[in-house]
Amino acid sequence: MSTTNVPAGASSTSKNKMPPGMVMGPDGKPCKICTAFRNWRPGTTSGIEGNERGRAGGGGHRSAAAMMAALASGTASEKTNAVARIDGPPPNCPPDVEQLGRATWTFLHTTAAYYPERPSPTQRANMLMLLRSLPVLYPCTNCADDFGEDMKTHPPDVSGRVGLSRWLCERHNEVNEKLGKERFDCAKTDERWKDGPEDGRCD
Template sequence: MPHTHASSADGDEDKPCRACSDFKTWAKTQNRVTFSTPGKNKQPPPQRRKDCPLDKDEIGTATWSFLHSMASYYPKKPSKTQSDDMTKFFNIFAQFYPCEPCAVDFQEDIKKHPPQTDSRDAFAKWLCERHNTVNVKLGKPTFDCSKVHERWKDGWEDGSCD
């Protein structure tokens, strides 16, 4: 059963939440899109437009891409103000992340593991670990955090991104 919007103030609490479901799950609730079994249907499946609202996984990947890039370009030696501002950013981000059940878990996680914003390396490692916590929850492989700048800033050591 896909998640619905939680905020009754918005008047959309009964609608399935696209940002909390993957597209296939969400589409099934709409009774509009059907998914055929390959080889059983002569008609190709309808092409989905490219400019549709993002589902949970699309928002997730776009958000992680932004956050890890921001961490890898964060100052190596931030000022006190920069460090405090980045901590505030994460506390606010966690309140407004558009997948509500994801946001609730993330708020809990950063309460247990507050943002480490004293240096670029500490911040990138902290964020990598937060992402790994979600990876474990979803049964995905964890990422080797010693390679986070190769993935998000410098390119792989073997030159395959150059």
């Protein structure tokens, strides 16, 4: 990570390295919405989470989007998820990158699960507009840029519910792979995001 800028009048000895996991925004300042709360507030990180974060390669452009997707996908370990709950922002605080990511992926996957089998031209156009708006409007600019670059290589499939669900699952899996996480079985998107498991525990 790069070092933080030294404020005017501060001595060079006051330079501190960026905390691990802290992400810089496009303005050259620490990006709060791009950073997990435990990394924004040093001292809240546990040893367990530190090991997980180390495997993710610290902060930066790729790991911010990767952490967002991995936590939302349910592939993160039980220990990591437990730490995320403990170290997340207190109630009624703005979300950190992990809360925002989980909410966004939940919304996208669930929207795809209920997308029509045979969407009308208007429905296809609206879905494309929704997906194409993310790289422009998503608050975490590093995450947005990463997703936008991925969309250039893999244009969205809005042909129907199955195609869209698979497309989102594949995008999510690409990010999971960047973290060294397991791939989600894209044949199970309906079970995860619409129908629930066959044992009925979600009914």
